[in-house]
Amino acid sequence: MKVIAIAAVSDDGFIAGPDGGIPWRLPRDTAHFRQFTEDQCLLLGRKTYSEMIGWFRPGHRAIVVTRAGSLPADPSITPELATSVQSAIEKAERSGIERLIVCGGAQIYRASLELVDELVITHVHTQIGAGLAFPSISESDWYPAETEPWPMDADNSIAMTLTHYRRVNRKFA
Ligand SMILES: NC(=O)c1ccc[n+]([C@@H]2O[C@H](COP(=O)([O-])OP(=O)(O)OC[C@H]3O[C@@H](n4cnc5c(N)ncnc54)[C@H](OP(=O)(O)O)[C@@H]3O)[C@@H](O)[C@H]2O)c1
Numbered sequence: 119m120k121v122i123a124i125a126a127v128s129d130d131g132f133i134a135g136p137d138g139g140i141p142w143r144l145p146r147d148t149a150h151f152r153q154f155t156e157d158q159c160l161l162l163g164r165k166t167y168s169e170m171i172g173w174f175r176p177g178h179r180a181i182v183v184t185r186a187g188s189l190p191a192d193p194s195i196t197p198e199l200a201t202s203v204q205s206a207i208e209k210a211e212r213s214g215i216e217r218l219i220v221c222g223g224a225q226i227y228r229a230s231l232e233l234v235d236e237l238v239i240t241h242v243h244t245q246i247g248a249g250l251a252f253p254s255i256s257e258s259d260w261y262p263a264e265t266e267p268w269p270m271d272a273d274n275s276i277a278m279t280l281t282h283y284r285r286v287n288r289k290f291a
Contacts, residue, residue, distance in 0.1 A: 119211050121233060123220040124154055125252055126240040126278075132249035133224055138165065141249065146274045147240045154238060158219045161206050163226040164189065167197060170221075181206045181218075183226060203229040224250035237283040240268075244276050261286050 125133055126140070126147050135141045157177035162170070164184035171192045174180060180197045182189055183206055189197050200206035203226060210218040220230050231253045237260060239252075260283040268278040 119215060119218060120235050121207060121218045121220060121230070122236045122238060123222075123227060123230065123234045124151065124238045125222055125227060126151075126242050127252045128242050128244050128246045128249075130245045130247065131251050131254070132246050133222060133227070133252050134250040135246065136248050136250075138169075138223075138250065141246050142242060142244065142276055144240075144242065144274045144276060144278065146268055146271075147242070147278060150240065150280065155219050155221065158217060159210055159213075159215050161203070161210070161218055161220045161226065161230070163223050166221060166223040166226070179215075181209055183229075203233065207233055224252070228253050235285065237281075239281050239283065241279045241281060242276055243278060255283060257286075259286055260284070 127133055159179040159181065161181050164182055164186065167180060167182045168190060171190060174192050174195045176194050178195050180195055181200050182197045183200050183203055185201065189199065198209065200209055207218065220226060220234060237255065262281045263284045264282040266280040268280060270277045
């Protein structure tokens with residue numbers, strides 16, 4: 119099973135404002151996120167899951183990391199609970215799926231980075247100054263295998279670069 123993290127990160131390293139919530143509205147990235155995660159098994163922290171209730175489609179499967187015994191319901195899916203990122207990954211692995219998509223938030227990216235095979239990062243070319251950070255993408259661990267510039271346009275008020283990172287130690291594997 120391949121574990122892939124997907125995130126949109128500002129140039130100063132943040133995924134959300136200090137009180138949570140995504141600090142930009144960028145339809146191109148929203149469409150990319152929707153397409154990349156379509157019909158996939160998603161790993162989410164409880165806070166991100168709660169923000170996404172109503173967004174899920176019946177083809178999604180969601181494994182939610184929480185210390186709570188139950189979660190608020192979503193109209194399209196029944197989330198599965200896990201008590202840690204590690205146990206969420208093991209649960210996915212046992213079910214025989216090919217890809218698990220780590221969708222955040224900050225706590226979950228931090229806890230999973232060591233366990234992730236690939237990163238799909240939308241670099242949002244803005245500085246937000248403070249907030250919830252994505253862990254550092256170290257050049258000694260990751261290399262940008264593919265990049266695609268997304269210039270600003272009528273619908274997207276900030277330029278972005280989509281970068282697909284792979285692990286350095288797997289570069290020549
Ligand atoms: N820009 C992006 O790409 C992006 C992507 C995703 C999310 N976000 C943003 O990120 C923010 C949320 O991030 P966040 O870090 O505050 O929350 P989060 O990672 O989504 O969820 C945190 C929750 O996960 C559970 N959890 C975390 N570590 C755990 C552990 N070791 N064992 C058991 N449960 C654990 C806890 O749930 P319980 O409290 O229920 O125990 C914790 O409160 C939102 O504002 C969202 O919009 C941005």
